[in-house]
Amino acid sequence: MGPGPIFFGPDKRTKMKKTGQEEIRVLLGNVAIARGIVEAGCHVVTSYPGTPSSEIVPAVVEFKKELGLNTYIEWSANEKVAYDNALAASLTGKRAAVAMKQVGLNVASDSLMSSAYTGVIGGLVIISCDDPGPHSSQTEQDSRFFAMFAKVPAFDPSTPQEAKEMIKEAFELSEMFQIPVVLRPTIRVSHAKQSVKLAPLKVLDREANFEKNPERWAATPKYRLVLHKKLNETLQKISERFEKDTKWNYEVGKSISASLGIITCSVSFANLMDILDELNLKSEINVLKIGTPYPLPQKRIADFIDRHKKVLIIEETDSVIESQIIDKSKVLGRLTGHIPLAGELSPDGIHNILAEVLRELGIANLEKITDSKLDKLIEKLNLQVRKPTLCAGCPERAAFFAIKKALPKAIYASDIGCYTLGLNLKAVDTVLDMGAGITLASGFYQAYHQDKKDIPIVATMGDSTFYHSGTASLLNAVYNNARFILVILDNEITAMTGMQPTPGLGITADGSKGKIIPLKELIKGCGVKWIKTIDPYEVKNLVKLLKEAKEYSQRKDGGIAAIIARHPCIIRFPEVCEENPVKVEITDDCNGCNYCLDFFECPALYPDEERNIVEIDRNFCVDCGVCIDACPKGAIIPMEKKNKAPL
Amino acid sequence: MRLQIILAGIGGQGILFSSKVFSELGLKMGLDIMGSETHGMSQRGGSVIAHLKLGKFQSPLIRNGAADILYSFEENETYNTLKFLKGGGICFVNLESVDQFNKRIMKVLKEKEIALRAFDATGAASKIGSIRSANIVLIGYSVGTGLVAIKYEDLKYVLELVSREKDLKINLKALELGFQEGKRTSKNPGKSL
Ligand code: SF4
Numbered sequence: 001m002g003p004g005p006i007f008f009g010p011d012k013r014t015k016m017k018k019t020g021q022e023e024i025r026v027l028l029g030n031v032a033i034a035r036g037i038v039e040a041g042c043h044v045v046t047s048y049p050g051t052p053s054s055e056i057v058p059a060v061v062e063f064k065k066e067l068g069l070n071t072y073i074e075w076s077a078n079e080k081v082a083y084d085n086a087l088a089a090s091l092t093g094k095r096a097a098v099a100m101k102q103v104g105l106n107v108a109s110d111s112l113m114s115s116a117y118t119g120v121i122g123g124l125v126i127i128s129c130d131d132p133g134p135h136s137s138q139t140e141q142d143s144r145f146f147a148m149f150a151k152v153p154a155f156d157p158s159t160p161q162e163a164k165e166m167i168k169e170a171f172e173l174s175e176m177f178q179i180p181v182v183l184r185p186t187i188r189v190s191h192a193k194q195s196v197k198l199a200p201l202k203v204l205d206r207e208a209n210f211e212k213n214p215e216r217w218a219a220t221p222k223y224r225l226v227l228h229k230k231l232n233e234t235l236q237k238i239s240e241r242f243e244k245d246t247k248w249n250y251e252v253g254k255s256i257s258a259s260l261g262i263i264t265c266s267v268s269f270a271n272l273m274d275i276l277d278e279l280n281l282k283s284e285i286n287v288l289k290i291g292t293p294y295p296l297p298q299k300r301i302a303d304f305i306d307r308h309k310k311v312l313i314i315e316e317t318d319s320v321i322e323s324q325i326i327d328k329s330k331v332l333g334r335l336t337g338h339i340p341l342a343g344e345l346s347p348d349g350i351h352n353i354l355a356e357v358l359r360e361l362g363i364a365n366l367e368k369i370t371d372s373k374l375d376k377l378i379e380k381l382n383l384q385v386r387k388p389t390l391c392a393g394c395p396e397r398a399a400f401f402a403i404k405k406a407l408p409k410a411i412y413a414s415d416i417g418c419y420t421l422g423l424n425l426k427a428v429d430t431v432l433d434m435g436a437g438i439t440l441a442s443g444f445y446q447a448y449h450q451d452k453k454d455i456p457i458v459a460t461m462g463d464s465t466f467y468h469s470g471t472a473s474l475l476n477a478v479y480n481n482a483r484f485i486l487v488i489l490d491n492e493i494t495a496m497t498g499m500q501p502t503p504g505l506g507i508t509a510d511g512s513k514g515k516i517i518p519l520k521e522l523i524k525g526c527g528v529k530w531i532k533t534i535d536p537y538e539v540k541n542l543v544k545l546l547k548e549a550k551e552y553s554q555r556k557d558g559g560i561a562a563i564i565a566r567h568p569c570i571i572r573f574p575e576v577c578e579e580n581p582v583k584v585e586i587t588d589d590c591n592g593c594n595y596c597l598d599f600f601e602c603p604a605l606y607p608d609e610e611r612n613i614v615e616i617d618r619n620f621c622v623d624c625g626v627c628i629d630a631c632p633k634g635a636i637i638p639m640e641k642k643n644k645a646p647l
Numbered sequence: 648m649r650l651q652i653i654l655a656g657i658g659g660q661g662i663l664f665s666s667k668v669f670s671e672l673g674l675k676m677g678l679d680i681m682g683s684e685t686h687g688m689s690q691r692g693g694s695v696i697a698h699l700k701l702g703k704f705q706s707p708l709i710r711n712g713a714a715d716i717l718y719s720f721e722e723n724e725t726y727n728t729l730k731f732l733k734g735g736g737i738c739f740v741n742l743e744s745v746d747q748f749n750k751r752i753m754k755v756l757k758e759k760e761i762a763l764r765a766f767d768a769t770g771a772a773s774k775i776g777s778i779r780s781a782n783i784v785l786i787g788y789s790v791g792t793g794l795v796a797i798k799y800e801d802l803k804y805v806l807e808l809v810s811r812e813k814d815l816k817i818n819l820k821a822l823e824l825g826f827q828e829g830k831r832t833s834k835n836p837g838k839s840l
């Protein structure tokens with residue numbers, strides 16, 4: 001048995017050993033980042049959850065409790081909101097950190113670009129966690145490019161320990177040069193685990209003190225040009241500092257005989273070092289580790305390239321270092337086709353890149369890693385890949401099943417969250433980015449309506465996603481006369497990323513009370529006139545309601561029809577199912593048609609191939625009883641019904 | 648000392664908790680810890696895998712053919728993660744019997760001198776009324792067999808440290824049960840490789 005879905009940090013030891021000085025703890029990368037934030041004496045922390053960044057804020061909350069700190073911590077409605085709230089704290093002289101996943105930075109980019117010009121007062125650090133792979137994201141974008149785009153410095157850690165130290169340096173740098181600073185951990189740092197040395201906390205007593213300076217904080221375009229020039233000067237100074245720095249930028253191995261040099265960063269550095277160790281290649285290859293990819297320490301790089309016949313650049317995810325290098329004549333990397341243009345650089349991947357380059361340069365003959373006999377055998381087993389699926393008893397499954405049933409021909413515009421897995425039920429046609437469920441639905445409507453065709457369109461969106469970016473999309477749709485059915489999948493939590501509270505729950509990041517923002521009022525406020533709330537477990541009623549909704553959305557005086565399908569996430573709130581269990585069983589009427597497996601796919605249902613029927617795995621079943629409505633033969637029934645029958 | 652461990656299974660089987668157990672164990676043994684975990688979408692019933700490296704390492708990932716021990720809590724995930732084991736490594740799989748294992752793959756494992764130990768940890772865990780404790784049962788089993796260099800007392804200490812209060816009793820029970828089973832089968836190894 002393990003702890004709940006959120007998994008990190010402090011444990012009972014903290015009771016035994018208070019705020020250890022030279023204490024060592026095994027920390028998840030994101031928890032180490034949280035610790036760095038706390039050690040830096042940061043006053044304000046804001047964030048919107050998203051893999052691989054979600055564990056940072058809960059860990060700050062834990063440290064706050066453990067150490068009795070006065071940190072203000074918020075789960076913000078979205079990343080831009082988080083950014084601005086953190087920035088404001090910085091303008092009052094406090095230290096602030098804002099954390100998000102890499103695509104979250106797209107949402108916050110407007111603020112990032114502008115604040116790069118206006119600058120900061122108290123240290124402001126942006127933690128943007130990248131996801132090469134991608135494991136849990138819609139793109140593999142490299143946040144370091146965003147730092148470069150905005151012209152703010154970036155740090156790129158290789159390990160949790162280094163991430164923690166870099167945060168502290170980032171705060172110092174930010175204050176010294178009055179500029180926002182980006183820390184870019186990749187998923188292999190955020191979700192790495194390491195024994196990390198803790199350090200004492202910095203105590204910074206700072207009272208909020210916003211000094212008015214409209215020329216700067218409300219700069220007009222004319223003055224923006226002045227700010228831009230200043231920013232360039234600041235960057236020049238920072239780059240001089242990075243040139244001299246040996247803590248984040250350093251060489252490993254100074255073999256004069258080495259003809260190949262490698263410039264690398266992030267977790268690729270860690271992977272490479274273990275490989276060079278293993279293959280005993282340290283005298284053949286020198287390595288320059290770069291922890292500050294922007295602004296790039298150009299002189300150091302040029303000097304390193306100068307001392308080698310060829311230099312290979314190994315960096316994730318894109319070519320940020322490589323593209324900044326001025327003289328590329330000796331450089332091998334993505335631009336020369338030596339490094340893949342997409343995907344994560346695994347240790348085996350790096351091994352093979354190395355083998356190729358060493359062979360090309362005639363330095364060594366390193367065997368490439370190919371599929372072994374075992375790999376081939378296992379491939380032949382044709383194992384079904386276990387794709388993620390909605391949990392047994394998940395209310396979203398019930399909702400999707402009803403939607404498919406009521407409106408089988410509709411276009412299903414969906415969004416980002418657990419409910420993206422509605423894909424498996426074929427009730428999700430589009431997933432673009434946060435909030436696009438509604439915008440794509442209204443766009444689809446307009447495109448068809450222009451041709452005088454009104455087809456059914458269903459937008460599905462989770463509650464947290466709706467709070468994140470649903471309102472602007474919805475009021476726009478209402479305003480422009482779009483018509484579709486909006487189903488808000490309200491499980492009262494941000495489930496996918498680890499159960500963060502939403503504004504609908506009225507609990508803030510550290511568990512204290514916040515104001516509840518009722519979904520229904522919000523939807524009403526966007527101008528929607530037809531709003532119904534229902535428990536999706538009542539599949540039959542939901543099917544009926546969906547048909548009514550369709551009718552309303554196509555009526556002359558109708559409009560957008562909104563259904564709030566509300567049922568708590570059964571993982572976060574297991575007690576809800578335990579209160580009213582509906583134990584089901586499968587009767588002899590089951591003829592093994594597999595309809596429930598194919599169109600309902602509850603993981604607790606499995607085919608008994610020998611007997612050609614479907615069975616229930618009691619280890620997974622949570623007694624939600626929803627499958628009763630999923631079987632077209634009526635072969636799934638509540639248990640007590642049968643027991644009562646003989647009476 | 649350097650020890651590389653892979654923990655494999657599917658979301659909900661307590662892989663991350665097991666990873667925490669081993670990392671605290673390493674810490675207690677005075678070793679550096681480095682590793683990697685799956686968080687996010689896969690936790691919804693997808694493959695979850697944890698890499699754990701005790702001793703001096705820089706990379707958080709275990710390379711193919713480098714792991715000393717593989718704990719697999721689900722049969723199919725075993726096939727997918729066997730590649731991590733080194734020649735001479737050992738795999739503990741949550742499975743009723745090795746007879747259920749694919750014969751041709753068993754042959755390859757034998758060539759590589761990889762030992763395979765199957766134990767129905769889920770079955771055992773359900774006997775004590777806590778199927779979710781199968782992870783601890785399997786770990787206890789591995790220590791019971793005497794095939795891994797981990798002391799029962801250390802494991803117990805760590806469980807006491809990291810378990811939530813309400814889980815502690817059942818976790819210790821699961822550990823004891825697995826350990827005794829491991830001890831029993833090692834006296835009477837029956838079928839393994
Ligand atoms: S975590 Fe909650 S919302 Fe997500 S799939 Fe499971 S039950 Fe559904």
Ligand code: SF4
Nearest residue numbers: 602621622624625627
């Ligand atoms: S009652 Fe039916 S739908 Fe609910 S968890 Fe059990 S098998 Fe799945």
